[in-house]
Amino acid sequence: xxxxxxxxxxxxxxxxxxxxxxxxxxxLPHLQxxxxxxxxxxxxxxxxxxxxxxxxxxxxxxDFESHMNIMVPENAPYYIHTYEGSDDMPAHIKSSLMGxxxxxxxxxGKLNLGxxxxxxxxxxxxxxxxxxxxISAFGI
Amino acid sequence: xxxxxxxxxxxxxxxxxxxxxxxxxxxLPHLQxxxxxxxxxxxxxxxxxxxxxxxxxxxxxxDFESHMNIMVPENAPYYIHTYEGSDDMPAHIKSSLMGxxxxxxxxxGKLNLGxxxxxxxxxxxxxxxxxxxxISAFGI
Amino acid sequence: xxxxxxxxxxxxxxxxxxxxxxxxxxxLPHLQxxxxxxxxxxxxxxxxxxxxxxxxxxxxxxDFESHMNIMVPENAPYYIHTYEGSDDMPAHIKSSLMGxxxxxxxxxGKLNLGxxxxxxxxxxxxxxxxxxxxISAFGI
Numbered sequence: 001x002x003x004x005x006x007x008x009x010x011x012x013x014x015x016x017x018x019x020x021x022x023x024x025x026x027x028l029p030h031l032q033x034x035x036x037x038x039x040x041x042x043x044x045x046x047x048x049x050x051x052x053x054x055x056x057x058x059x060x061x062x063d064f065e066s067h068m069n070i071m072v073p074e075n076a077p078y079y080i081h082t083y084e085g086s087d088d089m090p091a092h093i094k095s096s097l098m099g100x101x102x103x104x105x106x107x108x109g110k111l112n113l114g115x116x117x118x119x120x121x122x123x124x125x126x127x128x129x130x131x132x133x134x135i136s137a138f139g140i
Numbered sequence: 141x142x143x144x145x146x147x148x149x150x151x152x153x154x155x156x157x158x159x160x161x162x163x164x165x166x167x168l169p170h171l172q173x174x175x176x177x178x179x180x181x182x183x184x185x186x187x188x189x190x191x192x193x194x195x196x197x198x199x200x201x202x203d204f205e206s207h208m209n210i211m212v213p214e215n216a217p218y219y220i221h222t223y224e225g226s227d228d229m230p231a232h233i234k235s236s237l238m239g240x241x242x243x244x245x246x247x248x249g250k251l252n253l254g255x256x257x258x259x260x261x262x263x264x265x266x267x268x269x270x271x272x273x274x275i276s277a278f279g280i
Numbered sequence: 281x282x283x284x285x286x287x288x289x290x291x292x293x294x295x296x297x298x299x300x301x302x303x304x305x306x307x308l309p310h311l312q313x314x315x316x317x318x319x320x321x322x323x324x325x326x327x328x329x330x331x332x333x334x335x336x337x338x339x340x341x342x343d344f345e346s347h348m349n350i351m352v353p354e355n356a357p358y359y360i361h362t363y364e365g366s367d368d369m370p371a372h373i374k375s376s377l378m379g380x381x382x383x384x385x386x387x388x389g390k391l392n393l394g395x396x397x398x399x400x401x402x403x404x405x406x407x408x409x410x411x412x413x414x415i416s417a418f419g420i
Contacts, residue, residue: 001141001281003420005316005385007392036145038180038276040318042385044394046334051236054186059221063229064236066218071211071351078346081339089343096331096344100397101383103241105145105182105274112147112274114184117240134385134392136318138419139278140143141281176285178320178416191376194326199361203369204376206358211351243381245285245322245414252287252414254324257380279418280283 002037003138004030009130013123015087017053017061021118025111028135037106037139044132047091047125049098055118064122068094091124098122106139142177143278144170149270153263155227157193157201161258165251168275172249177279179251182241184272187231187265189238195258204262208234231264238262246279282317283418284310289410293403295367297333297341301398305391308415312389317419319391322381324412327371327405329378335398344402348374371404378402386419 008027010020024041025031031039043050054060072093074086081089102119105112121131148167150160164181165171171179183190194200212233214226221229242259245252261271288307290300304321305311311319323330334340352373354366361369382399385392401411 001420003316005387007387036143036276038278040383040385042383042392044392044397046332046394046396052186052240053232053236057221060229060232063219063221064233067212067216067233070216070218072347076347076350078350079343081337081343089340092333092340093344093347096333096400097237097377099239099379100332103180103182103243103383105180105276107145107147107274112182112184114186114272116186117184120236132394134387136316136385138318140141176283176416178418192326192380193372193376197361200369200372203359203361204373207352207356207373210356210358237377239379243320243322243383245320245416247285247287247414252322252324254326254412256326257324260376280281 002034004028005136007134009132012128012130013121015123015126017064018121019055019118020121024119024135028137031137032109034106034109034137034139037137039104039106039111040101040136042101042134046095048131049095049100049122050102051098051120051122052102052117053120054116087126094124142174144168145276147274149272152268152270153261155263155266157204158261159195159258160261164259164275168277171277174246174249174277174279177246177277179244179246180241180276182274186235188271189235189240189262190242191238191260191262192242192257193260194256227266234264282314284308285416287414289412292408292410293401295403295406297344298401299335299398300401304399304415308417311417314386314389314417314419317386317417319384319386320381320416322414326375328411329375329380329402330382331378331400331402332382332397333400334396367406374404
């Protein structure tokens, strides 16, 4: 079994949905040594998240942000966790809806993504610092 | 370490939630060689998704479709990604809410699912073609 | 490759979101034998789920419950799967939104979680029994 792991910090991104596929691949070149396997990207935070979606048109990422802000609004009257700012509690909920990790098959030393798929960093806070990711690749 | 992987195309399904556990198992018979391990099913698309839920009563799948259509509506006034049809942008969002993969433990050569659990294909487009899946099973 | 797996039952929890990180770690001490690897926790049910979120302030977990009850309401007029109680169909939907498993990197024999991250059991039913979990840890 081959198992490679690396931890690194993304630079700060503004609130919204951002393509990070190329940054992820750059941080784990050992991926190419895996013939059949799996890549995991994990985010070590609870107010940002990771997902896989459309990698071409930026309007998709803009609509994600608009919709998630409606579906998980700020200042909902039932929030009691409010002392970290109006963007904090919605950020936690959005994070669990999107998820803390993505798992992608590796085939012949490459990510076996669909042609339209990319990895998104979902930044749910207004003013976040860089985010810490752990990348693991394993297989044979 | 054992690592088996297979890629295949599901036939087209109509918009909605569909049980595909038996199709998945058919495509990776090597699963039975894994004593303790993990199965991943990954969908290579951004407008369909995978989840695990109730495998018995079709009314559960019907209610999933009804609810997701309310929670992520078509023609929301804030969508700007509209040129691929009114079902396209909601399909992207639903896909990230449900997820692009499921990971299921393997125990004694079988999926270790709960008695009521099955794998759903969530088809979010009105008129989709078949969907490409990658199945990976690994362990000892 | 090392692969450890254990199945156990959590005691009943009341409806809501609950931290279970310490219970999970207790059930798989072999985790410390894995230098670089991955932990998966899987729930064998369709009306409860698992997620990773903030491990400190209980008000975050309370707000999760409040928001999910608004976002996936009971007694929605379009539900047809109603014969198992008004909390049943929302429980299925919430379960797929949160997810059936979490995957967490292992580094130097420990879970490589962020400082604020913990594992939540999301109990979506009013009167549930204990829930069965499968924990798998693997790596080198």
